[in-house]
Amino acid sequence: MDTIVSRQRWLQLGLGLLAMMAISSPQYVWTLFTKPLMATTGATLAAIQVTFTVVIVLQTFFSPVQGYLIERFSPKVMIALGAALSGLGWVLAARVDTLWGLYATYGLFCGLGTGIVYVGIVGLMVKWFPDRRGFAVGVVAAGYGMGALLTTFPITNMMAASGYRETLTTFGIILGLVGVLAALGLRAPRPGEALPAPARNLSTCVHDTAPKEMLRTPLFWLMFVMMTMMSTGGLMVVAQFASFARDFGVADALVFGFAALPFALTFDRITNGLTRPFFGWVSDRIGREKTMAIAFAAEAGAIALMLVFRENAYAFALLSGVVFFAWGEIFSLFPSLLTDTFGTKHATTNYGFLYMAQGVGSLLGGPVAAMIYAAQGSWIPVFGIAIGLDLLTAALAWFVLRPMRREWLGLGGAPAPLGKPALA
Template sequence: MDTNLARTRWIQLGLGLLAMMAISSPQYVWTLFTKPLMATTGSTLAALQWTFTILIVLQTFFSPVQGWLIERFSPRLMIAVGAALSGLGWVLTARVDSLLGVYLTYGLFCGLGTGIVYVGIVGLMVKWFPDRRGFAVGIVAAGYGMGALLTTFPITDMMTASGYRQTLTVFGIILGIVGVLAALGLRAPRPDEALPAPASNLVTTAHDTAPREMLRTPLFWLMFVMMTMMSTGGLMVVANFASFARDFGVADAIIFGFAALPFALTFDRITNGLTRPFFGWVSDRIGRENTMGIAFALEAMAICLLLVFRDNPYAFAFLSGLVFFAWGEIFSLFPSILTDTFGTKHATTNYGFLYMAQGVGSLLGGPVAAYIYQGQGSWIPVFCIAIVLDLITATLAYFVLKPMRRNWLGAGEAPGLIAKPAMG
């Protein structure tokens, strides 16, 4: 690979990271706006939280359509549109006074916009980095997971000084412009650009499988079920984190000079971001399924230890970070193994279908966990279910997904690049 091409793809990675950071705030700082929006709309918290549900549903369940639009037109155009929609959602939310208005601005515009950018950026990175697919996807996924770290405190300060409407307007414009400018520098690799081949230890395909054909394969649905279980189990813990911290009596304990809950939340956000490129990098070297088995089992162990030492605030903070570290890598491992298996031509649309598993997990994880807690009066059954889901998925990765992929690719025991005969 020549020097110019090498530089070009790293620039693409940097622009993708910047675009992902620009669209992370609508999801991760939503909680900062709930109190003033409740006062403005006169709604209850439960009613207002449907805004967040709408955002997640549109971001995930519409991702196949968003992926198709990106491949039908151009990544540059559609990702720029997505970034603009995300920023516009904030600007318009600042100008509405009704609950329906919040649904149609923050929920609708930010949901569609962030979904387009997320799926589009991941689709580009798996094409630009066939040799470092896990690492590259992990980097941009980390940008989405950690980008709000840069905006949380400035947004909090501006809300105190100028109110939430001014804050939404200013940051909506800034984040929208940053995302659009980053998108305008993006492009897909050209057919004549000779990118490095995948590492010899990775089992990949030279054949591109179209979405319709992919959806007919048991292999895709195994990946979908596995990602759904990991999303559900992880979100059972993530979505109810503050609640069980209070029940365990550690939320307000002081550690390292800080209250345990906000300290843990900050630490968790960092580990949730760092895990994505780390385990992506590991998977580029030892294989996707092997990495999945290790990471998913690590999460089961971390949740188990968190349950055992739940009364110790220091252990609570450290182990919660370990839980997030062992969970967030699903956003680098699953898109990488999907593209390894079904090719790069339809990678964006194909991942759009798989990304719907995150939507299923978001609908099941939080509400199901809360329902179980309400019925049992304890978080222990919730933790146990998450541990079981982790262990099942780790087992499936090594003992079922790995041989199924080899069989699908016709690889037998031989690693490397495997061409599969064209289908249909």
């Protein structure tokens, strides 16, 4: 590959990472604002948390429309618009005093804005890196998962010194500008700028499949169900993490000199970010389905061990990091797998449909876990369901998804191309 072209795609990856980091705070630091917003609006915590649900629903369930608009118009313009909307959501939320005002600002603008940026960046990366899709998508997904590490403490300190309204306004402007400036350098690859796809194997699509055609295939719906199960099972543990840490009596125990719960949450955020490029890189070498089977089974094992050693603060905190490490990779593996299967031409819109599975998991995971706990009075059934979903999805990846994709790609039972055994 020409040196200039090679530099351009790495520049695109860097800009995509920066844009993703800029839109991570509306989701990952939301919890810092709930208490002052309750005081301002006079609403209950449950009512305030609807704002977060609105963000997730708009981010995921509108992603096919967002993906279509990005492909229909300029990715640069649409992603810049998304970053601006995300920042504007914070600025406007600082000026409202009612619950519905909060829904219409933070919920609406941040939900739509972050969805546009997320789907748009992933769609660009799978086009720029046909040879390293898993790694490239993992890098930008890690930016979304870990970006809030840079803002959490500054936001906390500014809130203590100046209040939440000034904090929302200041960081809304800063993060919005950073996202817009990064987006202005983004673009799709021109003819000849992207590497050709690898030799024909399970990472090479037969033809570009339009969304309407893709939605008619059992293969897509298998991927959708698998991602939904992984999202649901993982979020059954993730969303209730603080609650069962307290119930197990380890939340306030000391781990390496820190309280176990905040230590685990910080450690988990790091592993949840690192897993995305790591398993993406692994999948580029040994194949998506093999990597899925390994990672999903590892998550099941980590959850089981965390349950067994639930009263040991050190084991609980460290194993929680393994759980997150084996769960977060779904955000690099599934978009790469989808593009491997259905091509790059409609990659952004196609991933918008698959990304809805994360929305389904977000709506099911937390509430279902809470309902089961309320009915059973124990977290053990919740852990059992999460383990079962992990193992089932791992089995589907190896025994069902892999042969179905071989048939779809016209590979049948043919051996891997010489020199490319890891990708077959």
